[in-house]
Amino acid sequence: xxxxxxxAHVLPINFYDHMKQFDDNLLAKNPYLQNDMLTxxxxxxxxxxxxxxxVISNVNLNPEDYVDDKTSVELCRDANExxxxxxxDNDIFLSAVAMLPMNSVNKAVKIIEDQVVTNKELVGVQxxxxxxxKPITSDEYEPIFAKLNxxxxxxxxHPVFDESRTDNNITFSWEYELTQAMYGLVKKGYFEKYPNxxxxxxxxxxxxxxxxxxxxxxxxxxxxxxxxxFYVDTALLGNPKALELTVDFFGVSHVLFGTDAPFGIxxxxxxxxxxxxxxNMNIPADQKNMIYSENLKNMLx
Amino acid sequence: xxxxxxxAHVLPINFYDHMKQFDDNLLAKNPYLQNDMLTxxxxxxxxxxxxxxxVISNVNLNPEDYVDDKTSVELCRDANExxxxxxxDNDIFLSAVAMLPMNSVNKAVKIIEDQVVTNKELVGVQxxxxxxxKPITSDEYEPIFAKLNxxxxxxxxHPVFDESRTDNNITFSWEYELTQAMYGLVKKGYFEKYPNxxxxxxxxxxxxxxxxxxxxxxxxxxxxxxxxxFYVDTALLGNPKALELTVDFFGVSHVLFGTDAPFGIxxxxxxxxxxxxxxNMNIPADQKNMIYSENLKNMLx
Numbered sequence: 001x002x003x004x005x006x007x008a009h010v011l012p013i014n015f016y017d018h019m020k021q022f023d024d025n026l027l028a029k030n031p032y033l034q035n036d037m038l039t040x041x042x043x044x045x046x047x048x049x050x051x052x053x054x055v056i057s058n059v060n061l062n063p064e065d066y067v068d069d070k071t072s073v074e075l076c077r078d079a080n081e082x083x084x085x086x087x088x089d090n091d092i093f094l095s096a097v098a099m100l101p102m103n104s105v106n107k108a109v110k111i112i113e114d115q116v117v118t119n120k121e122l123v124g125v126q127x128x129x130x131x132x133x134k135p136i137t138s139d140e141y142e143p144i145f146a147k148l149n150x151x152x153x154x155x156x157x158h159p160v161f162d163e164s165r166t167d168n169n170i171t172f173s174w175e176y177e178l179t180q181a182m183y184g185l186v187k188k189g190y191f192e193k194y195p196n197x198x199x200x201x202x203x204x205x206x207x208x209x210x211x212x213x214x215x216x217x218x219x220x221x222x223x224x225x226x227x228x229x230f231y232v233d234t235a236l237l238g239n240p241k242a243l244e245l246t247v248d249f250f251g252v253s254h255v256l257f258g259t260d261a262p263f264g265i266x267x268x269x270x271x272x273x274x275x276x277x278x279x280n281m282n283i284p285a286d287q288k289n290m291i292y293s294e295n296l297k298n299m300l301x
Numbered sequence: 302x303x304x305x306x307x308x309a310h311v312l313p314i315n316f317y318d319h320m321k322q323f324d325d326n327l328l329a330k331n332p333y334l335q336n337d338m339l340t341x342x343x344x345x346x347x348x349x350x351x352x353x354x355x356v357i358s359n360v361n362l363n364p365e366d367y368v369d370d371k372t373s374v375e376l377c378r379d380a381n382e383x384x385x386x387x388x389x390d391n392d393i394f395l396s397a398v399a400m401l402p403m404n405s406v407n408k409a410v411k412i413i414e415d416q417v418v419t420n421k422e423l424v425g426v427q428x429x430x431x432x433x434x435k436p437i438t439s440d441e442y443e444p445i446f447a448k449l450n451x452x453x454x455x456x457x458x459h460p461v462f463d464e465s466r467t468d469n470n471i472t473f474s475w476e477y478e479l480t481q482a483m484y485g486l487v488k489k490g491y492f493e494k495y496p497n498x499x500x501x502x503x504x505x506x507x508x509x510x511x512x513x514x515x516x517x518x519x520x521x522x523x524x525x526x527x528x529x530x531f532y533v534d535t536a537l538l539g540n541p542k543a544l545e546l547t548v549d550f551f552g553v554s555h556v557l558f559g560t561d562a563p564f565g566i567x568x569x570x571x572x573x574x575x576x577x578x579x580x581n582m583n584i585p586a587d588q589k590n591m592i593y594s595e596n597l598k599n600m601l602x
Contacts, residue, residue, distance in 0.1 A: 171519045172508055176477045207473055210511040213538035217565055218472045237514035245542045
């Protein structure tokens with residue numbers, strides 16, 4: 001049975017070459033980009049188990065942080081075409097998640113309408129917890145959520161640091177930012193306003209499963225139930241019992257195999273470790289199949 | 302068998318009366334103080350299961366936020382005497398945790414030496430994740446850790462908000478602050494420098510158990526192992542599987558029954574819910590006894 005990794009990162013090489021033109025210090029600012037396994041597809045193939053296929057999303061490198069709106073729109077459109085070609089050309093890539101230019105919300109909506117919808121290789125869009133260091137729940141980004149709801153297109157939600165903070169660390173702050181974005185989406189009532197909204201959250205839903213009873217006793221019943229509407233991946237670098245807790249809260253149909261490859265464990269990522277953790281979960285085999293592939297298929301229907 | 306709740310809050314009534322003199326808006330600033338179950342011991346008794354005894358700590362109301370150093374030292378000393386009297390006068394209180402004036406570190410050290418050590422009713426000190434909105438790991442507070450290490454006196458670590466942040470919420474930020482304080486203590490190398498240090502962390506160690514593998518792959522082996530040196534309570538408002546995950550990471554000898562009473566579930570707190578969660582944990586009965594009472598007794602030896 002094929003396992004579909006819903007959260008695997010790449011760095012489309014032409015997009016990267018373009019981006020380098022806009023900032024001489026791109027690598028110094030983003031040292032994680034210096035990773036062959038983001039760009040070298042032949043090498044990626046050597047590290048990937050034969051039964052795994054990836055849904056690819058661009059690594060955390062967003063045009064709006066570097067260029068004006070006109071250029072960012074072009075960069076995103078071109079990068080999306082490049083992602084489509086990567087999927088078409090390589091069996092290991094099942095599909096891709098589109099990039100949006102967050103300094104041009106109107107054009108981002110247009111990309112959803114005329115590029116994401118029309119290319120079957122693009123199965124959703126990636127949003128970050130903040131864009132231009134404003135929370136993704138800021139009013140100015142709402143048209144994107146409205147359009148995705150209208151067209152029933154899912155969101156891949158990825159963390160970024162809040163750059164206004166001085167005590168960020170990759171171990172925990174990253175997960176807090178995911179949590180705060182989920183909190184913001186629930187508090188803004190988006191799940192009530194946009195009932196088709198589908199959001200796949202990285203890292204097993206961050207702080208939600210462990211603090212689920214805290215949600216129950218500090219928030220409303222509607223809000224508590226809205227948290228259950230998120231979809232989450234399995235990118236915890238192992239930890240079967242934490243994954244069981246994740247399934248307990250979100251329900252097995254909302255948990256999708258996802259690894260954050262190639263990050264986590266060098267050089268190829270934590271794919272094997274996470275497969276082993278899922279295999280060791282105390283749940284029935286058919287539920288594991290749901291996590292490995294069926295849930296994504298159902299979600300995209 | 303008696304269950305010892307290591308994290309139960311009270312508000313000593315004379316201390317409260319004194320504090321009200323320093324700020325007319327004390328209640329408006331701290332609405333959670335308006336809770337009979339913090340001050341009315343006869344009412345507390347009516348809500349407490351007959352087999353539970355509490356280790357009491359002052360609710361989150363710290364003199365250094367309101368008064369000068371001389372006054373805060375007096376307030377803390379008096380409040381500690383009041384806590385001692387409450388323990389002596391009431392069977393339901395097993396012992397108490399001392400307050401320290403954090404705007405006078407020298408005098409805080411003195412209180413440890415001549416008030417905490419000499420009164421068997423005081424079994425430790427409560428520290429908050431920040432004092433005067435500076436991280437508890439700030440250099441100026443280090444003499445307190447050094448003294449507690451010398452005298453083998455445990456710390457009860459309680460969260461507070463970082464007041465410089467505008468997006469705090471009680472559901473998650475509280476837990477993030479606990480996590481960041483733990484991260485700070487580990488990063489500062491306190492567990493290496495102060496090998497007797499014992500820190501009981503509220504809320505089951507916050508983000509640590511769920512993200513334990515993330516710690517493993519983003520921090521050093523020493524740091525990973527240092528996280529295991531924390532003691533944690535069970536104040537998750539339920540969630541047996543999350544408690545199992547907590548035991549998996551910290552080891553059963555580092556998990557202590559603690560409820561955050563009277564908060565969580567009105568009017569008496571979540572004591573019954575948390576007892577039920579521990580009873581439903583998939584661990585042997587003798588391990589439950591360790592959590593309910595043996596671990597605290599061993600820790601205080």
